[in-house]
Amino acid sequence: MYKKLIFSILITFAITICGCAALQQLIDKPEVKFQGMSLKNISLFEAVPVFKFIIINPNPMGISVHQVTYNLTINDLKFIKGVSDQQTRIKAASSGILELPISFNYMDVFKSASEFIGSDKAEYNLSGSIGIGPFSIPYENKGEFEVPDLPxxxxxxxxxxxxxxxxxxxxxxxxxxxxxxxxxxxxxxxxxxxxxxxxxxxxxxxxxxxxxxxxxxxxxxxxxxxxxxxxxxxxxxxxxxxxxxxxxxxxxxxxxxxxxxxxxxxxxxxxxxx
Structure with missing residues (x-):
């Protein structure tokens, strides 16, 4: 407990005097691992892929995820770009799950009804950065998801x-x-x-x-x-x-x-x- 208190005082002092650059010298950079994607269909044409990350915090104090930027490309089409301001707290010397849901409409992806009917898979590329404490950690992942069939x-x-x-x-x-x-x-x-x-x-x-x-x-x-x-x-x-x-x-x-x-x-x- 005493060590954590001293560590917190040092970090507060670094932020006050030197800013984030000094803070990055005092704490270890968290690790980001992509865990996979699950597709939640809410209708035949609307879906919500949920991208899951594991955040590993090696430090003796908790740290916060304060921002996630993302750029989602589907079938090589620059599709959705944005920022998620979700707040996630990762405990000291622990790991936590971060989920990034992104909703879209299939007919914004496919140029025609025939193209939608003829496709059973779609390829995606998700990239961006995760703001964790004073760090901005880049990520990128590629994969595919199923395209629903008509009845x-x-x-x-x-x-x-x-x-x-x-x-x-x-x-x-x-x-x-x-x-x-x-x-x-x-x-x-x-x-x-x-x-x-x-x-x-x-x-x-x-x-x-x-x-x-x-x-x-x-x-x-x-x-x-x-x-x-x-x-x-x-x-x-x-x-x-x-x-x-x-x-x-x-x-x-x-x-x-x-x-x-x-x-x-x-x-x-x-x-x-x-």
Whole structure:
């Protein structure tokens, strides 16, 4: 205790008489180690990467982190630059954790909806300095983070409620799957469905409920068919128990601070007719 008191008096005297330059001669420079990054998504398009540092204080007295400057580059694009004035106290002869959260919007990173859809990873470079006591300690780290997927869309089944030589009453059962830990709010679904290469229906689905985290949402689209108007080739599609399908169109999202954007999709597969 007595040694710490003497040490504190000496430091106070150095600051008063000589300033920070003298103080740097009296105390050892803390060490900064980058511990990693965790990505906290708050929505499909907004995320908060949290960069974690360990500050090691070798001195016999506590020391404070008083400022963090940062320059975040994503995909070689100079993106976010700023200063965080957070206060963190590191105990004597100890270490502490410093977390630096930086929020951003994916659509400020990617030039187009197609580029966003086609990317599963993004590379980042974070650099800056951490003000600890009288020191300004530089840091730099490179890494990558995942880019979230749009909800997966598929045609799960075609339900036939009635079928005759004149026509049919059918329901297309679409499924939206969200495998993320946050809900996805889809504004509008613009769709077109083909069965065995034949156009069956086009339309726009609105008032879609949010797809909850790690869940699925089903959309039912009814259709009345008249075989006399459409021809016998359409009738022949329903003679089998399944058909090849093509589901295309676009998903529309209202992106915070960006506005409305359309994201195209194309899904092909086999669907049961029942």
């Amino acid at each position: 997966a869309l598929a045609l799960k089944s075609v339900k036939i409620s009635s079928l005759s030589l004149k026509g049919a009453s059918i329901v297309f059962d679409l499924e939206l799957e969200n495998n993320k830990d946050f809900a996805i709010d889809l504004s509008t679904l613009d769709y077109s469905i083909k069965l065995d290469g034949k156009d069956f229906i086009k339309g726009i689905q609105t008032n879609i409920s949010p797809v909850r985290q790690n869940s699925r949402l089903n959309l039912e689209i009814p259709l009345e068919l008249n075989f006399f108007e459409l021809g016998t080739s359409v009738y022949k599609v329903f003679k089998d128990s399944s058909a090849d399908y093509e589901l295309s169109g676009s998903m529309k999202f209202n992106i915070p601070k960006i506005g409305t954007r359309d994201f195209p999709f194309l899904k092909k597969g086999k669907v049961s007719l029942r």
